[in-house]
Amino acid sequence: MLACLVPFAASADELGDGLATLWEVLWHQSGTPTRIVRWENDIRVRFSGINVDAHREHTLQALRAVTGEANVKLIDVTGQPDEKTANLTVEITPDDQLEDNQPCVTYLNFKVETRIDSGRVQMRDRDAWRCAHHEAMHVMGVRGHPAGQTVLSYFPWKIDGLLPLDRVMLRAWYSPRMAGGMTPFEALPVLADELVATVPAEQRQAAAQARDAFFANTIRQMHAYATGQGDVPAVVKRSGKSTGEGIRFGRSEMSYFLGIAYLEGATVTRDATEAVRWLERAATLGNRGAQAKLGAFR
Template identity: 55%
Template structure:
């Protein structure tokens, strides 16, 4: 099935350069959209650093892994415009570091999850600290993947990205990775932004690296329209999470249930702000009320704020 699909796609590309461009752009947009999803089945808010990264690297066989691991982190941080400071040799490294990278014996982590990165934050906006562990035998192939997570990019999308579980590219960032990081740390993005606020910024970065930018802009607008429609169906219980989220095998019923509530809130914000869709206060209220009825405190807060603003405007 995969081989025949690949052959068909290649044939279409040869016959029609425009189709090839469109297909490539849509694949890139799928990657950009999927990176905004947690494996449990919930779309996430944007989190990122607002301070220098002070990294401490320690553990087993460090001589074999430190140079590559530090280069991976520096490459990712450079795209984001974040400074990386190696404090590993300081006597107080454990106290001053806000990123801890440990290479552990192979027995410490399972083969199914050879590397793990945990982001620590008080609210889902800015990163306070990060802990990363990598198995000795897998540290090289994990370095760029985990460095993307360190920068706050949490998803595991399919496509040409070091974040993909299916990639064999492990020794540098892909163009899509660089575009993600530029969008993540763009002046247009703010910590805590919802997926529909972030997606157009990711899309614009993708347009910027596309050979036919006019065609890419058309594809971008169509993709945003279709994605909003799909997510309205998902939030309403008629649709599903992205296929890659299900394919990872870690989506849970509770995660998806929570994801429907969150997506209702995200749609409300999208219509309220005019992000990915035209501004529509009526649609915003409908989706925010739906999310609030499902238990979203964020939706309740927005509804109260909107009500207060409306009262103030009527005075």
């Protein structure tokens, strides 16, 4: 656990970094804050492509690590009579496929942004070993690329195994408190509480206070971002993949998510007036979810 690495009393900055990392996993590299998506059934994986035998066991090790933390059953159906029932495909591609700045990629398929129906991972032959744990995290629905100590980082601290924060993410992502379709402000307290739970009991009250301060600061930043007055989040800048349109859509989504947060009291104190204000702003920007939610009020 994180607390086993450095005592919280000596690492308030590390706790803050951990909370920031958990917030950043809730952002897509296009510049859009995301909802929670996750598997609600067994994962049946099939391997294909070139040189599969050289990468299959290591990739399975990565998939077993993430599914084990999430308590999701993993079944390798490669070469089995029921191979066609696979809902996850891992393809090892030639080295001249994909892009140098994206040697591995995961695609998640879902009819609605709640439950993962199927997925596909592509990894170049020469990069498969270092990509396995990174893509395994994406397979589980964790779509962000945070800067912190996680295999999801663009500048990873570790590539051949999960880090403590990765395990925190997965336990929270698949905990009973989490549900598919949750907004970032609904999901953040679940993630943060999982991290606080790793702190020694005698230091947990201080950690909870640091968590609440982080919530308040994040809300202030997102108020500014949603209105176009604040800076673009660092996780978006680092990706190099955001577009002007993506950021405009992200601001619209953030306005909607703030409305839902105030409506439900998620991360913030429930406030119907604030909820309507943010939903109206999102609706004006063309957000259909906000338009539908406001329609239900009237």
